[in-house]
Amino acid sequence: MTSAPMSGRKAQAARNDELILQAARAVFTADPGAPIAAVAERAGVGISALYRRYPSKEALLQKLCGDGLKLYIEVTERALAEEGDAWEAFAGYLRGIVDADTNSLTIRLAGTFRPTEELYRDAVRADGLATEIHRRTVEAGALRPDVTVADIALLLEQIASIKLGDEKRTAQLRHRFLALATDALRVTPGHRELPGPPPEDDELKARWNPAG
Known part of the structure; x- marks a missing residue:
């Protein structure tokens, strides 16, 4: 049994989440003191989109x-x-x-x-x-x-x-x-x-x- 494909909005949210996590790893392993805004910038997502998924650093x-x-x-x-x-x-x-x-x-x-x-x-x-x-x-x-x-x-x-x-x-x-x-x-x-x-x-x- 295969899972149903995600809707466009859910698929975009999943892509954004992966981008955020990849960016966060790169940013924070380079500089643990970096602001969370640096993650949003590297991921290419808005800061509001990041905060909807992760309310804090x-x-x-x-x-x-x-x-x-x-x-x-x-x-x-x-x-x-x-x-x-x-x-x-x-x-x-x-x-x-x-x-x-x-x-x-x-x-x-x-x-x-x-x-x-x-x-x-x-x-x-x-x-x-x-x-x-x-x-x-x-x-x-x-x-x-x-x-x-x-x-x-x-x-x-x-x-x-x-x-x-x-x-x-x-x-x-x-x-x-x-x-x-x-x-x-x-x-x-x-x-x-x-x-x-x-x-x-x-x-x-x-x-x-x-x-x-």
Whole structure:
């Protein structure tokens, strides 16, 4: 059964919403302090059209990060559903997260708005899935056991910070450095013990507390 096509007005509203979200991601990951009017200008929509959909900048930031969390969950669930080689599933998970670029939102937007209850619930779900794929890969003897879930989170953020040239070049470089990193994550004979304690979950989560 196919869904009925949207009316012209609904289709235009859906297109505007997609334009707004794409523009908001670009604007706020470049400058979290940018005004919401900059989003409307980049999206090519009137400010009134934007406010009808998102009554405040905070609501728009909540939507952006909520969508990012849902995408992270989708990528991780897909990797966990794979029944083949545990390392290949884990490496595919890392590549999927890099392609989704959800970590750019964390780098730029953590602490700039007040998370909703739905965001907290999705964050708990995302954390649980990340823990599960990590556990599975360690138990398979493929991922070094001294690497924690929080280590992986910060590693993905470091890769997301790479921005050089256009989108295609940035993607190439991110996957290049991900490949270098995954070689260090995999269990190999004689790997050296990591220096210093790993990051704590509380350290990572504290960044989402709004300033002030």
